[in-house]
Amino acid sequence: xxxxxxxxxxxxxxxxxxxxxxxxxxxxxxxxxxxxxxxxxxxxxxxxxxxxxxxxxxxxxxxxxxxxxxxxxxxxxxxxxxxxxxxxxxxxxxxxxxxxxxxxxxxxxxxxxxxxxxxxxxxxxxxxxxxxxxxxxxxxxxxxxxxxxxxxxxxxxxxxxxxxxxxxxxxxxxxxxxxxxxxxxxxxxxxxxxxxxxxxxxxxxxxxxxxxxxxxxxxxxxxxxxxxxxxxxxxxxxxxxxxxxxxxxxxxxxxxxxxxxxxxxxxxxxxxxxxxxxxxxxxxxxxxxxxxxxxxxxxxxxxxxxxxxxxxxxxxxxxxxxxxxxxxxxxxx
Numbered sequence: 001x002x003x004x005x006x007x008x009x010x011x012x013x014x015x016x017x018x019x020x021x022x023x024x025x026x027x028x029x030x031x032x033x034x035x036x037x038x039x040x041x042x043x044x045x046x047x048x049x050x051x052x053x054x055x056x057x058x059x060x061x062x063x064x065x066x067x068x069x070x071x072x073x074x075x076x077x078x079x080x081x082x083x084x085x086x087x088x089x090x091x092x093x094x095x096x097x098x099x100x101x102x103x104x105x106x107x108x109x110x111x112x113x114x115x116x117x118x119x120x121x122x123x124x125x126x127x128x129x130x131x132x133x134x135x136x137x138x139x140x141x142x143x144x145x146x147x148x149x150x151x152x153x154x155x156x157x158x159x160x161x162x163x164x165x166x167x168x169x170x171x172x173x174x175x176x177x178x179x180x181x182x183x184x185x186x187x188x189x190x191x192x193x194x195x196x197x198x199x200x201x202x203x204x205x206x207x208x209x210x211x212x213x214x215x216x217x218x219x220x221x222x223x224x225x226x227x228x229x230x231x232x233x234x235x236x237x238x239x240x241x242x243x244x245x246x247x248x249x250x251x252x253x254x255x256x257x258x259x260x261x262x263x264x265x266x267x268x269x270x271x272x273x274x275x276x277x278x279x280x281x282x283x284x285x286x287x288x289x290x291x292x293x294x295x296x297x298x299x300x301x302x303x304x305x306x307x308x309x310x311x312x313x314x315x316x317x318x319x320x321x322x323x324x325x326x327x328x329x330x331x332x333x
Contacts (some may be wrong), residue, residue: 002034022166023141029170032214082111096129123149124156138164249318
């Protein structure tokens, strides 16, 4: 488990010991922040029939862990434990039928243990109807039942859902602590160096943002970002890679954020590099700072649209955004 999750683990462990755990627990954090591992630990602990105790290396506080050897733990490992339900969807949204399936699951008596648990790993993709269906269960929970929700976007959830959950926000390290961690990261010599191709000599560490944790810590995500960056710059400069770019906007959860990140870096580059000619190594001379600002605003608007409407058509929004960007950098005469 990541160090940034330890504090929340200690809090939840203490509540477990005192039998004061909320029946609905919402874990919030950006992709890669460790919310999945924290949820997994908690579910396993709730399921375990013979939990263990250990002392936290930093604080000395007692942390509870699943034993991993009891019947419940073994069934959990084999994914055949009958009193836990993972609520996911093959679609882009989690619908009302999915939530009703979870509600029906909680209404039944536990087969093996005393506790029944549900994990919703992408709570932000619930439709409004699904959220309303879940709301009744949150308001009138069945005995010995726990619902654990994970989200990377708290604003996308209905306020009524949020108000009925105990919220635990995972905040990655910032400032000197984050930079110290980056020095020992797998990408110390790849992320910073490769970003220089986009920032033309600007210290990439100066712009490390918490939302960038995914590409800083996951090699596959980092390589996908590099490819996306190339496609976007090709589209800005020459109108190329439109189809590839659109596919990534539709299928990659990071794509809109990456658009914002790259554009923001280009704006920073314009103002901070000492030699204006360096900027032209990335974008051609016809793309002005005013155009970059317009592109940035268009990206923000599209991002808000996606977040405000769970069922928004990403294909349509992405296509409209690329058309807007094209009109900005290549206005018809």
